Amino acid sequence: MPVPIRPPRAAALAVLLLAALTACAPPGARASGAPKLAPDAPLPTTVPEGTKLIVGDPATKVALQLSGEIDDFSFAIEWANLSGGPQTSEAFRADALDVGAVAEIPAIHATWTGLPVKIVASRFRKDPLNHPTYELGVAPGVHVKTLADLRGKKIAYSPGQAQGALVLKVLKHAGLTKDDVTLVELPSTGDVYPNALASKQVDVAPIGGVNIKRYVTKFGRDGATIIRHGLRDDPAHLYVRTSTLEDPAKAAAIREYVAAWARASRWTYEHPKEWIAGYYVKDQGLSEADGQYLVGLAGEPDVPADWSEAIARHQESIDILAKETGNPRIEAEDLYDLRYETVGADALEGGTR
Incomplete structure (x- = not known):
């Protein structure tokens, strides 16, 4: 059976978004009142008042x-x-x-x-392999020096987001499948992944931005490491x-x-x-x-x-x-x-x- 992709998260998020945004929601009718623009029609270059x-x-x-x-x-x-x-x-x-x-x-x-x-x-x-968006954080005490070492590890996974897709790509690149690891579903927001690594809830997680720097600075003394995945992201x-x-x-x-x-x-x-x-x-x-x-x-x-x-x-x-x-x-x-x-x-x- 196909694995369904979750519909938008639910009620709490929907209510918050609607409350924040409905006041500025565009009207259902086309703003210009003009006929529909066909998908193969040239783009108009003048924006109506x-x-x-x-x-x-x-x-x-x-x-x-x-x-x-x-x-x-x-x-x-x-x-x-x-x-x-x-x-x-x-x-x-x-x-x-x-x-x-x-x-x-x-x-x-x-x-x-x-x-x-x-x-x-x-x-x-430009030069994306030397400027990756994400790197793979490795929990303190976990041995992962190469992508092959991912076999058998618990990996943070966020369906529907770039980090989740990256995990699947990395596994394929390493000659592994999701059956060779344990995917632990976690949201990739904020400090969730670095904290999950530090607490050893997962062994490996893709982390990005300033969290790459902070993770090693904060937990490197405990044995936390980072490796590059070698893919475009x-x-x-x-x-x-x-x-x-x-x-x-x-x-x-x-x-x-x-x-x-x-x-x-x-x-x-x-x-x-x-x-x-x-x-x-x-x-x-x-x-x-x-x-x-x-x-x-x-x-x-x-x-x-x-x-x-x-x-x-x-x-x-x-x-x-x-x-x-x-x-x-x-x-x-x-x-x-x-x-x-x-x-x-x-x-x-x-x-x-």
Whole structure:
């Protein structure tokens, strides 16, 4: 029997999101009152007056504030403090969000749970193997020096999120399957994974961001270690509901937002001091040292004008997940709206505004 993908978590989360977002939910009718935009129709380039997008992309909001571009949009933006696939999909279902910022897995799971979505922007990291998003944390006293050592270990696993898919990819890369390990289902938010490692609830967990540095600093004296997995784990996407793109006004506004998103990505790389002070320190409450570490970890962004390789890698992820979960295989290309393919790259060349 296929293993079902969980529907959006439930009641408590739904109530909180609805309470926070319903007040700014877009009307059911198309904002422009115009006929539906066909999926193969050219993207409109003019945003009608009165158009509004609700965007869940907190980091880009801060980048646009710091760069001074946040007031340059030709439409209104309502910012939603949301991140991650589960929250974003829940907000989509509540008709309370237009654009979400995620990695590669949420679009797959949204499709499997009956929520049609499209990716409209893609960003990666140059030299991704030397700038991984996640590394494998190893619990104190556990012997894992190579990926082959994962056999028989308890590994933290979060279905529906990038970390969960990464675990399955790592196992395949090591010549193992999920039957060769014990997958321990845990949410990947906050300090859950580092704490699970420190308490030996799990032997191995993919940890990212500042937790990579903090985990070894805090628990290294007890024998905690980290190893690299050697795989690409760098996708960053903007995605929307397919129905949102039927509104020509919102489709045009999304095009404008994608261009600004790409410029914001470049701005953060070219202005590390301002980004560290304004985002990591002031907005996220991290130390300057942590901010410097994260800037170095991320490296230079890559916004390609051709999504062919990205789609091929996305297909590999889909195939692994479909096999392991029993869900149907879907075509990665169907998750992308190719009308937006060059928008981000053109913006970096000054061709889109």
